[in-house]
Amino acid sequence: MQFDRRSLIAGGSALALGGLASRSPRAQAANTIKLGVLNDQSGVYRDISGPTSVACVRQAVQDAGSHGFNVEVLVADHQNKPDVGSNIARQWIDRDGVDVILDVPNSAVALAVNGVVREKNKVYLNSTAATADLTGPQCSPNTVHWTYDTWMLARSTGGAMVKAGGDSWFFITADYAFGHALERDTSNFVKAQNGKVIGTVRHPLGNTDFSSFLVQAQSSRAKVVGLANAGADTINAVKQAAEFGLTRRGTKLAVLLMFINDVHGLGLQAAQGLVCTETFYWDLNDRTRAFTAKVKPHLAGNLPSMSHAGCYAAALHYLKAVADMGAAAAKADGAAAVARMKAMPTEDDCFGAGSIRADGRKIHPSYLFEVKAPNESKGAWDYYKLLQTTPAEDAFRPMAEGACPMVRS
Known part of the structure; x- marks a missing residue:
């Protein structure tokens, strides 16, 4: 309709x-x-x-x-x-x-x-x-x-990638408020852990061809290519990254926002091994x-x-x-x-x-998941392995750091 x-x-x-x-x-x-x-x-x-x-x-x-x-x-x-x-x-x-x-x-x-x-x-x-x-x-x-939110995603998924050795990043970012915020917050975590951002490229919402962006990411020689997008844009970018053989040369793909529905759209063959953060999983x-x-x-x-x-x-x-x-x-x-x-x-x-909280932020734990390989899945929608849990009090940006006018004092 x-x-x-x-x-x-x-x-x-x-x-x-x-x-x-x-x-x-x-x-x-x-x-x-x-x-x-x-x-x-x-x-x-x-x-x-x-x-x-x-x-x-x-x-x-x-x-x-x-x-x-x-x-x-x-x-x-x-x-x-x-x-x-x-x-x-x-x-x-x-x-x-x-x-x-x-x-x-x-x-x-x-x-x-x-x-x-x-x-x-x-x-x-x-x-x-x-x-x-x-x-x-x-x-x-x-x-x-x-x-x-973007801070939580950056801390969980982005932070995990840096700790695993991904200290140089190139971002492929959706060119509107969400993508900008996710790139900003993840960049801050990367730099705070002595990593560096080599470059970034931005794409329109609803983009279908990521080839030129992936070529730029590949030529940057960054250890991590961060996807600061969502939904169908993420699905298309991941599929095309696999077609380009982006990860075969040792580059890691950081899907900073991925939902289980995206994994379903990709299929386990294409999505296996990807790491993502969610705060709910149907089989938790x-x-x-x-x-x-x-x-x-x-x-x-x-x-x-x-x-x-x-x-x-x-x-x-x-x-x-x-x-x-x-x-x-x-x-x-x-x-x-x-x-x-x-x-x-x-x-x-x-x-x-x-x-x-007083700033309007709902507090609960976040979960870092890895997407299962096809032979690990027991059936439809059995897609995630739990890697770590971040407690509610640590999962989201401290209220004092948010610059919310309602709680500034």
Whole structure:
């Protein structure tokens, strides 16, 4: 299904929590929480956001149970364009009464939506946009950054590559806010460990031909080629790097952001041995397996990655906060709803116990994985070997280093 910039998916969008059929339309509207899932339904980030994020949000609504208020889920495609994303956010809030915007892959779109939500005093629960600036210079009392960010990825995957001897880097970077932030944060870790960045080249979003970029990377003689991109761009770059024989000469490929959905797209033959960082894996423990089994029938052949799990967990925790403070209060003051979320410990099957810091950063462990070889996999989606776990208190940038105006003192 194709979407224009104002389209919404109506099918199955309204989910009721509590019996309110006898109330007037105005009373029902005042007692209805509206969640807007704004993401990529048709482009390069469809598999890591898209319909699977929507299914996970709807699962959260179902799991939240009945608390005497209604919940409605709306969906739109931002087309990876900041102007489209911010326009949808404004229309949702001003025209449709949306209280919360979730997901929002693409950091440029996320930063635009972040500003709109703060201006309108609603709630933004980010899962799939990576820029750590959302809890740094662009932090907001209306925003929670769940799941992962560029600082965490740089520390975990980038740091592991440097410790393994990869002390000279060449970056192939997506040319927008996310890629710039991931390259910046990884470069800082490389240099802090006495490594060096030899060069960088930037490519447009949705690029299909990486040959010229790979030739430049190869000629640089860097020990590590860092891919600061995501989704279909990462899949294409990894496939073409294999075709070029990039790693046969001893060069390491650092895939700084890779989701299990990308591994599935690549296949184990092409992806084996790659190292990546996620904060959720469907086969990590009994709780993650139980969550996956519950949501899988709604996923049309996909499986949840950390970005999808973040949509579920963020929506579930928000609805717990609404139940605690009341729907009317949550609708009236988005910043107050986020403050209530921060005051409550988080708990869900995807991430376990956690918390939300004053800067809006959701805290939980991160996991460094290696992709299995085909002969190591026991079946479909059995793709990861756990290399190391970074505790929640160490996984994300220290709050004092983020330059978030809300916590600068």
